Every structure is written in C-alpha cells, then in structure tokens.
Amino acid sequence: MKLAMIGFGQAGGKILDRFLEYDSTRGTGIVGHAVAVNSAKADLMGLDYVPNENRVLIGQSVVKGHGAGTEPELGERCAKEDMEEIQSAIDRMVSSEIDAFLVMAGLGGGTGSGGAPVLAEHLQRLYVEPVYGLGILPARDEGGIYNRNAARSFQRFAEAVDNLLTFDNDAFKTGGESLGEGYAEINAEIITRFGALFSAGEVEALGDNVAESVVDASEIINTLGEHGISSVGYASEPVQTKQQSSGLLDRLRGGNDKNGFSSGGDATNRITSLVRKATLGKLTLQCEVDSTERVLLLVSGPPEALNRKGIDKARKWLESQTDCMEVRAGDYPLPNEDKVAAIVVLSGVTDVPRVKEMQRMAVEAEEKVEEIRSQSKDDLDDLIEYGDDETQ
Numbered sequence: 001m002k003l004a005m006i007g008f009g010q011a012g013g014k015i016l017d018r019f020l021e022y023d024s025t026r027g028t029g030i031v032g033h034a035v036a037v038n039s040a041k042a043d044l045m046g047l048d049y050v051p052n053e054n055r056v057l058i059g060q061s062v063v064k065g066h067g068a069g070t071e072p073e074l075g076e077r078c079a080k081e082d083m084e085e086i087q088s089a090i091d092r093m094v095s096s097e098i099d100a101f102l103v104m105a106g107l108g109g110g111t112g113s114g115g116a117p118v119l120a121e122h123l124q125r126l127y128v129e130p131v132y133g134l135g136i137l138p139a140r141d142e143g144g145i146y147n148r149n150a151a152r153s154f155q156r157f158a159e160a161v162d163n164l165l166t167f168d169n170d171a172f173k174t175g176g177e178s179l180g181e182g183y184a185e186i187n188a189e190i191i192t193r194f195g196a197l198f199s200a201g202e203v204e205a206l207g208d209n210v211a212e213s214v215v216d217a218s219e220i221i222n223t224l225g226e227h228g229i230s231s232v233g234y235a236s237e238p239v240q241t242k243q244q245s246s247g248l249l250d251r252l253r254g255g256n257d258k259n260g261f262s263s264g265g266d267a268t269n270r271i272t273s274l275v276r277k278a279t280l281g282k283l284t285l286q287c288e289v290d291s292t293e294r295v296l297l298l299v300s301g302p303p304e305a306l307n308r309k310g311i312d313k314a315r316k317w318l319e320s321q322t323d324c325m326e327v328r329a330g331d332y333p334l335p336n337e338d339k340v341a342a343i344v345v346l347s348g349v350t351d352v353p354r355v356k357e358m359q360r361m362a363v364e365a366e367e368k369v370e371e372i373r374s375q376s377k378d379d380l381d382d383l384i385e386y387g388d389d390e391t392q
C-alpha cells in the first residue's frame with residue numbers, strides 16, 4: 001500500500017523519518033510521498049531522510065521557529081495560517097500512485113496535537129483517497145497537561161480521519177534509559193507493526209513469490225473503514241531461512257530436521273500460536289478485543305513457513321475471539337526472511353479503558369488549571385490592593 005505520509009510536530013516527523021529508513025533498507029515502497037511539518041525549526045533540521053524541500057516550517061509569524069510548546073491552540077493557529085505552504089509540499093506527490101494519506105503526530109504536545117486534526121480535515125475536503133491518522137498517546141506519567149492535550153486532540157483527530165490508528169506510548173515505555181533512547185526503541189516498535197502492515201499491500205514487491213491469499217491495498221482500506229479507532233497486535237518468532245538451513249554446518253548437524261519448518265503441522269501450529277500471542281498480548285492500544293468491528297490478519301515470513309491451513313485456523317479463532325464476522329486474512333511471503341510474524345488489525349474498537357482514563361485525567365487537569373488560575377488571581381488582588389489597608 002502506498003501512502004502519502006505527513007509527519008506533524010516532533011514525534012510525527014521522527015516517525016516519518018523511520019518509515020523512510022524502513023523503505024530504504026528493505027526495498028519496500030510504502031512511502032509514496034513524505035512531508036514533515038513543524039513550527040520548530042530545530043526539529044525539522046534534525047531529520048535525516050525527509051527531502052529538504054518537503055520540510056515545511058509553519059507559524060513563523062506566530063512562534064518564530066521556536067515551536068508551540070504544549071499549546072495545541074498555537075499548533076492549530078500555525079497550521080491554519082500556513083496551510084497553503086503545507087499544501088504546496090503535498091502537491092509535489094504523484095497522486096495516481098497514492099492509495100491513502102497518513103497523518104502522524106504525538107497528541108500530547110502542541111504542534112502535532114493542534115495541527116494534525118486541522119490538516120486531516122483539510123485533506124478530507126480536497127481528496128477522494130482515504131485519510132488515516134497515526135495518533136501517539138502520551139505516557140501516563142507525562143502528566144495532566146499532556147493527557148489533556150491528547151484527550152482533546154484524540155476526539156477531533158478521530159472525527160476528522162477515516163480511521164485513527166492509535167499507539168499508546170505508555171504501553172511500550174521502557175524503564176531507565178534517557179528519553180531519546182526510549183523514544184528510539186518505541187519508534188522501532190511502531191515501524192515494526194505499521195511498516196509490516198502497509199508493506200503487505202505492496203504486491204509488486206513480492207516478485208515471483210505470489211502469496212496464496214494476497215492482502216492488497218483495498219483489503220486494508222476495507223478493514224479500516226470510514227470511521228473509527230484501530231489497535232494493532234504483533235508477534236513474531238525466529239526461523240532459519242532456507243539458505244541458512246542448507247549451509248554446510250547445518251548438513252553436518254543432520255540437515256532439515258532443525259531448520260524450523262520441518263513439517264506442515266509445525267507451520268500450522270506456529271501460525272495459530274503467533275496469532276493468539278498477537279491478539280492477546282500487548283496491543284498498540286489496549287482494548288477489549290470483542291468490541292472490534294472488523295479484523296485483518298496478516299502472516300509474513302519465508303514461503304516455506306507459511307501455510308493456508310494455519311491461516312484458516314487462525315482466522316476462525318479470531319472470529320470467535322472478536323465475535324465479529326468480518327475477518328480478512330492473508331499471507332505475505334518474504335524469501336530470506338528470518339522470522340514469521342503475525343499482524344492483527346482490530347478496527348473499529350469501542351471498549352478502550354485507556355481512552356476513558358485519559359479523558360478523566362484531562363478533566364482533572366482542567367479543573368486544576370482553573371483552580372490555580374482563580375487562586376493566582378485572588379493572590380494577586382490581595383498583593384496589589386492597598387486602598388482598604390490605608391483606611392484601617
């Protein structure tokens with residue numbers, strides 16, 4: 001599937017950069033066009049892969065290149081003021097090659113939080129292609145303001161896009177390391193999941209290795225639908241490639257028995273077990289699986305490790321778990337790949353405790369801001385008022 005990707009704000013830009021890196025190292029072609037938008041000049045300059053002419057600095061008259069901090073209202077203003085600049089960069093795409101748009105942003109900050117929904121609304125008005133969002137939720141310990149920003153942005157973004165693919169930083173947080181290292185690891189997790197999902201639709205990349213049941217761009221588009229939130233599950237298991245297993249050392253060790261796909265039964269069991277792990281393990285957005293409207297299952301790996309029976313069994317299991325009839329499934333053979341991976345897209349999920357919690361944190365944060373504001377006003381009044389004291 002070929003996407004016109006727009007990374008909004010710092011997180012959005014960095015994730016876009018990683019998608020471009022994924023394409024260049026794997027030879028996939030999922031990024032049909034890449035545009036990074038930011039109100040902070042330094043963040044735009046720090047990108048490695050986004051072409052210079054497609055890095056758009058917005059809101060110079062408002063924030064002078066210094067970013068929008070944690071104020072989505074500023075991000076929104078910058079986006080509205082410079083929508084023409086953003087549009088010019090998007091116009092450079094070859095539109096006949098694009099299947100859909102993907103607007104990416106961290107929802108807890110300022111530029112992406114405020115700007116990404118405005119851009120999505122703009123794209124919806126202008127193009128017939130679907131417009132998807134990749135919304136990054138802040139970790140809980142980032143605090144009230146970030147969660148408040150995210151709760152507001154999440155609502156507007158979800159209403160503006162055909163589907164909001166959601167990724168919760170909190171669920172993938174790793175302890176100890178610096179913020180930068182932590183984000184690098186989290187961004188790698190994002191690309192593993194969404195890179196694999198979108199490359200599935202790039203059928204041309206398969207060459208002679210035609211999948212038994214192909215998932216193409218239209219299957220992904222049908223699964224994502226025209227309104228809703230999605231969560232993605234992923235699990236993988238290493239296997240030896242055919243090349244590795246036919247090596248001399250391996251033959252001396254006794255050949256094929258140890259190569260990881262010695263029988264069809266093994267392959268079937270591996271697939272069903274990976275699909276269970278992907279669905280019941282850590283999702284990009286933790287949710288009740290049976291509140292899903294549509295499901296897409298994708299199994300990738302070396303052709304020898306994929307089989308129809310495994311995918312059929314896994315699809316039936318998914319139907320019963322999610323209680324939904326619309327389950328699409330397919331495989332994606334990758335010769336020389338050293339792992340089998342299952343990707344499960346749960347589209348149209350509605351029972352999501354994390355979102356409810358974020359909304360509660362947002363209300364608390366708003367009350368606290370209001371309380372502090374009125375307390376400060378009272379304190380200031382007390383400080384500057386002198387008339388009454390004088391008469392005493």
Ligand code: GDP
Nearest residue numbers: 009010011014106108109110111112138183186
């Ligand atoms: P903006 O530049 O004003 O849009 O704000 P940022 O993108 O810097 O930050 C918004 C939120 O995105 C933060 O609160 C974090 O939760 C998240 N974030 C920032 N950088 C990254 C990143 O590299 N990866 C991920 N996954 N999240 C990030």
